Amino acid sequence: MTTMLGLSLAGRSVVFIGGGAVATRRVGRFLDEGAVVTVVAPLLDDRMRVLVDERQVSWVPRTATPEDVAGAWLVHAATAVPSVDAAVAAWCERARVFCVNTSDGAHGSARLTAETRAGDVVVAVASDAGVDPRRAGRLRDAIGAALREGTLPLRRRRKALGRVDLVGGGPGPADLMTVRGRRLLAEADVVVADRLGPTDVLADLEPDVEVIDVGKQPGHHPVPQEAINALLVAHAKAGKRVVRLKGGDPFVYGRGGEEVAACLAAGVPVDVVPGLTSAVSVPQAAGIPVTHRGVSAGVHVANGQGELSSATRAALADDATTAVFLMGVAALPRIVAAARDAGAPADRPVAIVERGHTPTQRTTWTTLVDAERDAASAGVSNPAVIVVGDVAASGLLLPDAAVVTGSGDPSR
Template sequence: MHVELDLAGLTVLVVGRADRTRRARARYTAAGARVLEVLGEHAAARLEQPLDAAHVDVLAWVDGTPAERETTVALARSMRLPVLTDAPVEPTPRGHVTLVGGGPGDAELITLAGRRALAEADVVLHDRLGPTDRIDEWAPGAELIDVGKTPGHHAVPQREIERLLVARALEGLRVVRLKGGDPFVFGRGGEEVHACRVAGVPVTVVPGVTSAVSVPGAAGIPVTHREVSRAFTVASGHVPFSEEELAHLVGLGGTLVVLMGVGTLPHLVAGLRRHGMAAEMPIAIVERGFSAGQRTTVSDLGGILHRVAEVRPASPAVIVVGEVVRVPETFGCEDGRPETSDAVASVIARLGT
């Protein structure tokens, strides 16, 4: 049986050692409760002392032996206190690092495995991208460390991030490295895994939904489409492409997806044209995918720089080059929102009457 209890404004007495009850305490505080006290070992014996129940609304049992729990619950009931039972933080004999791909930013796109790792975390190192708004809720009681990077500014250098991961894990803590997208798609996840393995720290990788595929999809643009494109290439535009790379990208055909490429877009467009890509080739820039401010700018290689001067796109953005950009037009879809056909609209109208 699952019963919801509104703890807002109530005083909750939490029973258990501080290290075992930190998640429960964080949840109760987030729910608006006041945590009166945390009792350590031999809590039941301490509770047998006179306790002013008028100042306590709920007793939360988290940690202790079965015998202590029996005594504590009996005492609480004698005082007419409701009793909650919560899960303790289980000790770990050895630290562990989990790299979690948080997806493109929508909180609903993080995986179940990622949520589970966050729920068990003692420490979370997180970026600015990905689902950061709900870390307090998903990792209650965990220490949160912001190691986010912005274009051209790395407040916490990569080597320091790796040092923190290893150091906290060697303290016996469960450490989660939460990244936007997927850890192994331009996320430097391979470097962090290597640092952990060199230090002898167990490490697990939880894949994430990559923006390279999901953000174009949010705008109605498939990276592959039957009889249009049967392959796609994902590239980083963080630094300008070499002439050899540009020639190779043109020669591959299919769809080209460029991440972190807004700043080098003029170089990309000129280079693709220089190596033979037609001026009529469609191109789209999808900014802030899966957010309320999502915006898609569509043009072709011959006209995109004029459009860029007008709309001034900014990171984070995904650039898509290829005939697939025309697919939303072909199938009556604008910015990821398909239009309702007359036949479907007719059925909906009948169902509504």
């Protein structure tokens, strides 16, 4: 039987008998914990010698004796000679010192576990039915992946200081969120979510997590931004860990800057986790690179709501710039008019990508002169991203499996 313990080795003696490759691989784990490491061996691996030269490890350059294990808290027998490692384990048994026998783990009094970390959580895996480090390693990797992806519960049960994390959810699919974002969701007490973004991940939350749907969609904001700011601050000041879950990236037309400012003004700790912005990821889903050598040297991202700026008008007129509009379906007539007024050619390609990265994704390929007609004919609606520029030509890179063909199709 194996009893798992967490040992505090900081400032305590750990002795390695043997200075070869195995010892070198394992010594870093103990140095990271602050242990005082001594290596007893006639010869050293080159990497171990570097640690000695850097004074991270003390070296006794000779063959080990029973006296070397006396006074140690833990001994590592790693000579690569089974009979010697067994002798070291026997010395430790008599001295009542725990020993890891790297040649035969079942005949040592201690075993190293396969460990993984997620934030301040450490998970250790050991095999009780014989020594099977590969099996333990596979289990460790599976548990570690689940912890990092937020599919295992990580919420604190003790009272913690409240805080807010703005998490960019990307274009929608949960597997396009960052690992850190998924982990923070798993730790959250309160989630304040928009309707755009990875709403499927909300089903994985623990039942007592409070989910507040603020319902933000293009052109439809039922909860004012000031009220959202107040929600974040109030829940954090009540000691809750709050995740503000947004589609795309919080700082790309997500009003994340305002929410950060509100938290800082209220003295609430706040952090931002980036997400894949729809300005790049949604065109990519349709096979559209927003920059492409020989076609587009730059990209200009604009919000389709409100008046178009002079910079946006200049981008529309520039042959070497891709203009990308978020939340822009209702603004399509203004975008077309601004482009034509700025001197853009009538046949400049336009692509409208609806519901990017979802099973119902659809792309309308058209040109400036026909964009309004083709969009109306196709019944284009939000959420959608509009791309104007030569990279939006149909079939530039990848075939699109769900295409509505407008006048941008060369075969038309």
